[in-house]
Amino acid sequence: TGTYRISQSDIAEQNAKALPALQEDYDALARRLARGGTDIETIAKAVAGFGVAIPSWGVGTGGTRFARFAGVGEPRNVLDKLEDCATIQKLTRATPTVSLHFPWDKNKDVRAVRQLGDELGLGFDAVNSNTFQDQADQQHSYKFGSLSHTDAATRAQAVAHNIECIEIGKVLGSKALTVWISDGSNFAGQQHFARALERYLESMRAIYAKLPDDWQVFIEHKLFEPAFYSTVIADWGTNYWAATQLGPKARCLVDLGHHAPNTNIEMIVARLIQFGKLGGFHFNDSKYGDDDLDAGSINPFQLFLVFNELVDAADRKALDVAPAYMLDQSHNVTDPVESLMSSAMELQRRYAQACLIDRARLEQAQAENDALMALDTLKSAFNTDVSPILGMARHRTGGAIDPLGLYRWSGYRRHKSNERPAQSKQSAGIV
Ligand code: LRH
Ligand code: MN
Ligand code: MN
Numbered sequence: 001t002g003t004y005r006i007s008q009s010d011i012a013e014q015n016a017k018a019l020p021a022l023q024e025d026y027d028a029l030a031r032r033l034a035r036g037g038t039d040i041e042t043i044a045k046a047v048a049g050f051g052v053a054i055p056s057w058g059v060g061t062g063g064t065r066f067a068r069f070a071g072v073g074e075p076r077n078v079l080d081k082l083e084d085c086a087t088i089q090k091l092t093r094a095t096p097t098v099s100l101h102f103p104w105d106k107n108k109d110v111r112a113v114r115q116l117g118d119e120l121g122l123g124f125d126a127v128n129s130n131t132f133q134d135q136a137d138q139q140h141s142y143k144f145g146s147l148s149h150t151d152a153a154t155r156a157q158a159v160a161h162n163i164e165c166i167e168i169g170k171v172l173g174s175k176a177l178t179v180w181i182s183d184g185s186n187f188a189g190q191q192h193f194a195r196a197l198e199r200y201l202e203s204m205r206a207i208y209a210k211l212p213d214d215w216q217v218f219i220e221h222k223l224f225e226p227a228f229y230s231t232v233i234a235d236w237g238t239n240y241w242a243a244t245q246l247g248p249k250a251r252c253l254v255d256l257g258h259h260a261p262n263t264n265i266e267m268i269v270a271r272l273i274q275f276g277k278l279g280g281f282h283f284n285d286s287k288y289g290d291d292d293l294d295a296g297s298i299n300p301f302q303l304f305l306v307f308n309e310l311v312d313a314a315d316r317k318a319l320d321v322a323p324a325y326m327l328d329q330s331h332n333v334t335d336p337v338e339s340l341m342s343s344a345m346e347l348q349r350r351y352a353q354a355c356l357i358d359r360a361r362l363e364q365a366q367a368e369n370d371a372l373m374a375l376d377t378l379k380s381a382f383n384t385d386v387s388p389i390l391g392m393a394r395h396r397t398g399g400a401i402d403p404l405g406l407y408r409w410s411g412y413r414r415h416k417s418n419e420r421p422a423q424s425k426q427s428a429g430i431v
Contacts, residue, residue, distance in 0.1 A: 001083045001116070002419030006090060006410045011400050014409065018391075018401040025388040033384075038356060040389065047352050047386075048393040052283065052325040052344050053097040053125035056105050059084040059337065062292065062330030069332055073416030078105040079116055080420060084337055086120035091406060093399035094344040097125040099326045100172065102165050103135055110171040117172070125176070126218060126280070126324055127169035131158040132182035132226070145183035147203035148196045148232045155203050162207045170212065176279075176324060177211070178253060179204070180220035184227025184234070196232050201245055208246045217250050218279040218324065219243055222258035225290055236268045243277050251279025251321075255328055256306075257286035257293075266305040273313045280324030281306075283347060292329045295343035296350060303346065304382050307354035315359065335413055341403045348390050356381040 030040040059081050061071035075081040082098060089095045098117065107113050117124060131146030139157060144150070146158035158181075166177055183200065185191035204217075211217055221239040224231055233239055236252060243250040252272050259265055272278035285291070285298040296303045313319050327343050330336070358377050365374035391401045400406040 001079050002416060004412065004415035004419060006087060006406070006412060008398065010410060011091070011398070011406065014406050015395055015401045019395065022388060022391045022395065022401055026392050029386075029388045033356070036358070043352055043355050043386070044389050044393050044396075046355050047348050047389055048093070048397050050094055050348050050351055051096045052094060052327055052347055053099040054085045054088055054095045054340055054344075055128075055282075055326060055328050055330070056081045056085070056098055056100045058327060058330045058340055059088075060330070061336060062332055064332055070422065071335065072422070073413050073418075073420050074422075076420055078107050078113055081105070082113070082116050082120055082122060084416075086122055087407075087412060088337055088340050088344065089120075089122060091394075091400040091403035092341050092344050093394050093397040094348055095340070096121070097123040099125045099128060099178070100168075100174075101128040101130060102161075102168060103130060110168050114172050124169070124172040124174045125326060126178045127165045127172065127174045127176070128178045128180070129162045129165045131161055132180070142182075145181075145196070145232075147179075147181050148183040148200035150199070155199060159203050159206045163210045166207075166210055166212070166215070169215075175214060176216045176218055177207070178218040178220060178280075178326075179207070180222065180255075181233060182222075182226050182231075184224075184229070184231035186227055186229050188229060191230060193230065197238070197242075200232050201242060204242065204246055204250075208250060211249050215249060216279060216321075216324075217246070218253035219250060220253040220255055220258070220282065222255065222290065223260055236272065240272070240275065240277055243279075252277050253279050253282060253324075255282035255284070255290075256295075256302075257282075257284045257290045257328075261286075261288065265302060266309050269306050269309045270313075273309065273318055276320060278319070278323050280326060282326055282328030283343065284327065284329040292331055294329055294334075294339050294346070295327065296346035300346070300350065301382060304350040304353055305378075307347075307350045308357060308378065311351070311354040311357070312359070337412070338404060338407060341407065345390060345403070348393070349386055352386040352389050353381045353384060356384055356386070 033040050060074050075084055085098045131142055134141050140154040147155060149155050162179060208217060219239050219242055221233045221235050222231060223234055239252040243252050254269060256265055283295045285293045285295055287298045327340060329343060362374055362377045365377060395401050
C-alpha cells in the first residue's frame with residue numbers, strides 16, 4: 001500500500017471550522033423533533049451505530065458493458081483496495097467492514113490481508129464467489145453456466161471454488177458467503193428450466209454442507225443479464241425456494257438493481273422478513289437494469305421505504321438475525337471513494353428518516369383506511385432534513401462532518417495517483 005493517509009488531526013482541524021454551524025442546525029432540529037415527541041439523541045445514536053460493508057470491487061473504476069475507462073490512482077490489488085476502504089470508513093464512520101470478491105481479491109497471503117484489515121480497523125463481511133467469468137488457469141469454461149451446468153465436472157469446479165471462498169473467508173473472519181451465478185439461457189428451448197434448477201440446488205447443497213455452523217450463505221437473485229432469455233435464479237420466489245430447500249443457514253440477498261423497473265422492492269423485503277429468509281442487501285440504485293448507481297441517486301423514496309420495512313421489523317422484533325448491509329456499485333464517471341461515501345451517507349439518511357416515522361399515527365391511518373394520512377406520515381419523515389444528525393453522529397465518532405469536502409481538500413486521489421502507477425485500460429467485464 002502507499003504511505004499517504006488522511007490524519008485524525010486533518011479531520012479535527014476541518015471539523016472545528018464546521019462545528020459551530022452544525023451545532024446550531026442540530027439544536028434547531030432537536031427542538032423541532034422534540035415538539036413531535038422525538039428525542040434527537042436516540043436517532044443520533046442509531047445513526048452512529050449504523051454500518052454497511054464496502055464492496056472491494058467498488059473502489060476500482062467500474063467498467064460499463066462496453067468499455068472500461070481507468071481512473072487515476074486506482075487500487076492495484078486487494079491491499080490498495082483496503083486502503084481506500086479505510087479512507088471511506090475514516091471519514092464517514094459508516095463502513096466498518098469490507099466484502100471481498102474472489103478471485104478478484106486473491107492474494108497469496110490471506111493472513112496479510114486480514115492483518116492489514118486489523119491495522120486499518122476494518123472487518124470482513126460476506127465473501128463473494130465468482131463463477132460468472134472464466135479465469136486463465138481454469139479447466140472448464142462457464143460459458144454455458146456454472147453451478148447449474150449440464151456437465152458434472154464444470155459444476156464440481158464451481159462448487160470447489162465456492163468451498164475455497166469459504167476457506168479464505170474463515171481466515172479473514174467472514175461469517176457469510178454470497179453466491180451469485182449468471183447461469184441462464186439466451187434462446188427459447190436452450191435450457192430445461194426444471195433440470196437446470198435441480199442441478200443448481202444439488203451444487204448448492206454441496207457448498208452448504210461445507211458452511212461452518214456460525215456461517216450463512218446468501219443467495220442473490222437477478223432478473224436477467226448476462227443471460228437474456230432465462231436466468232436460473234431470476235427472482236425472489238426462486239431464491240426463497242432455494243434458500244428454503246437448503247436450510248436455516250441459507251437466506252436471500254436483495255440487490256436493489258436486480259429487479260424489473262417499478263418492482264415493489266420494499267414489499268419483497270417485507271415478505272422475506274415475514275418468511276424469516278432475509279439475509280441481506282446489495283444497496284445501489286438503478287433506472288433501467290443492473291445499473292449499479294449510487295444508493296438513492298435515482299429513487300431515494302424507494303430506499304426510504306425499504307428502511308421503513310427494516311425499522312418496522314426491528315420494532316416488532318420480527319428479525320431473528322440482523323440482515324447484512326452491503327453496497328454493490330461500480331461505475332465510470334465519479335471517483336469511487338466519493339461515490340461510496342455518498343452511498344453510505346445516503347443509507348444513513350434514509351435509515352434516520354425511517355426512525356422518525358410516527359408509527360402509531362401510521363398504524364391508526366392503516367386501521368382507518370386513511371390512505372392520505374398514511375402517506376402523509378411517511379412523507380413528513382421523508383421530507384425532514386436529517387443532515388445535522390448525520391454530521392453530528394460522524395463528528396462524535398471521529399469522522400468528518402463533511403466527508404466529501406474533506407476528501408477533496410486532502411488531495412487523497414492525487415497522492416494515490418503518485419503512489420500507484422496507472423493500471424490497465426482493459427475491460428472489467430460484465431459484473
Ligand atoms: C451481479 C452482482 C453480484 C456480483 C457483483 C460484482 O450483477 O450484483 O453481486 O458478485 O455484481
Ligand atoms: Mn450484487
Ligand atoms: Mn449486480
